[in-house]
Amino acid sequence: MPSRERLEQAAEQWRVGVGDQMAFAARMVGQGAFNPAQFQEQMRGMVKDLQVRMAIFGNDGTRDGLTQRDWGVVGRECRTQYAYLNGFTQDIVQRQQLAEAGAIDPKTGAPYEVYSAAYLENRAQLYARAARATYERIRTEHGGENGDELVWTLSAAEHCATCLERDGTVARRDSIPFWPGQGTDCQVNCRCSWELVD
């Protein structure tokens, strides 16, 4: 079995690679090269592949031992992301319509402009970064015995208030109350993890 470090690097590289593809799709929809429906379909495919890939890396690099329950986690996470993606796509469509109609943005008093490429790219990449939660969950649940005690551990990065509050929380491997990036202010930027209490 590859080391945790290697799996983590591979998972990170995968997220970065897919994030770049997502950014590309967003740039294309911004330029009108993809229509919003095509964008949404492409993004859904990438979200799903990435979520599956994160479960595999979180396991041991293979599908062996991934359970029905694990695939249920992946499926639910995909549906959550698809719902965000619906909102994102609707925002793009709505903004294009407002800009075309020459509507005035009440916040600025100026006409609406379509979203910038940078905005679209950043927002699209969130779907790749969000997949770390799936990786961490599968890694944690498959990482040892059910009864092991694990502690919420801050990464070397900066921390949001929620992660600081969680710092030092101890839970059994089979009853982890919350996952990195889930319910935290830092959201997809969370780098925290559950580690074995020594």
Ligand SMILES: [Zn+2]
């Ligand atoms: Zn965090």
